Amino acid sequence: MNIVLFGPPGAGKGTQSDKIVKDFGLTKISTGDLLRNEIEKGSSLGAKIKSIIDEGNLVSDDIINNLIENILGNTNSYKGIIFDGYPRNLRQAQSLDTLLKKYNQKISCVLSLEVNKNAIIERITSRLICSKCGSIFNKHFNKATKDNHSCDPKFLITRSDDNIKTVENRFETYNKETMPIIKYYINQNILKEIDGMQKIDQIYKEIRQIIDSLDT
Numbered sequence: 001m002n003i004v005l006f007g008p009p010g011a012g013k014g015t016q017s018d019k020i021v022k023d024f025g026l027t028k029i030s031t032g033d034l035l036r037n038e039i040e041k042g043s044s045l046g047a048k049i050k051s052i053i054d055e056g057n058l059v060s061d062d063i064i065n066n067l068i069e070n071i072l073g074n075t076n077s078y079k080g081i082i083f084d085g086y087p088r089n090l091r092q093a094q095s096l097d098t099l100l101k102k103y104n105q106k107i108s109c110v111l112s113l114e115v116n117k118n119a120i121i122e123r124i125t126s127r128l129i130c131s132k133c134g135s136i137f138n139k140h141f142n143k144a145t146k147d148n149h150s151c152d153p154k155f156l157i158t159r160s161d162d163n164i165k166t167v168e169n170r171f172e173t174y175n176k177e178t179m180p181i182i183k184y185y186i187n188q189n190i191l192k193e194i195d196g197m198q199k200i201d202q203i204y205k206e207i208r209q210i211i212d213s214l215d216t
């Protein structure tokens with residue numbers, strides 16, 4: 001079972017995909033996390049990637065497709081993959097189909113989280129990430145506590161692209177480059193729309209129901 005989690009920046013893709021991984025044992029591939037790992041390495045490629053991310057633009061398809069191909073090629077036994085933040089344009093959607101075919105796999109469904117721009121800005125500008133374990137929290141409505149997070153609070157940071165200026169551009173990029181993918185998946189009859197404005201647990205309840213109803 002392979003699932004694509006689709007939606008604008010700040011729609012809750014990371015939060016929901018972590019829950020799916022926990023309950024369904026899928027392997028998560030977040031291209032954003034993979035790119036941030038590359039930045040952490042301090043390589044010259046990492047520095048190039050950081051400047052693109054901080055502008056709110058998309059990293060080149062070549063870099064992304066290489067990252068994905070490396071992972072798919074090295075994942076031999078898995079229950080399936082949850083793609084978070086990938087594909088982000090039509091070309092990536094087409095290369096994902098080609099790549100999955102090579103491994104006799106397909107996308108079981110695309111879950112599209114629908115959230116309006118005001119909510120996105122509010123969510124992203126109050127988002128906190130744990131730089132140690134990668135957990136995602138929010139200063140207002142999903143606070144890190146001793147019960148839901150075991151790392152020291154000093155590891156909670158704001159991503160460098162989670163500021164109002166970058167968010168505006170990320171949203172533009174989403175509308176221009178990423179939104180057209182919706183039609184591609186509607187045509188394949190695998191798109192499921194979910195109201196991403198609801199509470200985290202309610203969104204997840206709906207996601208669970210959809211995944212439970214899939215046969216592959």
Ligand code: AMP
Binds near residue numbers: 052056058086088092
């Ligand atoms: P995310 O963590 O998914 O919000 O991604 C953060 C940033 O990484 C995006 O704003 C893009 O600059 C870059 N990025 C992540 N995934 C992709 C992708 N599939 N294609 C191109 N750029 C990406």
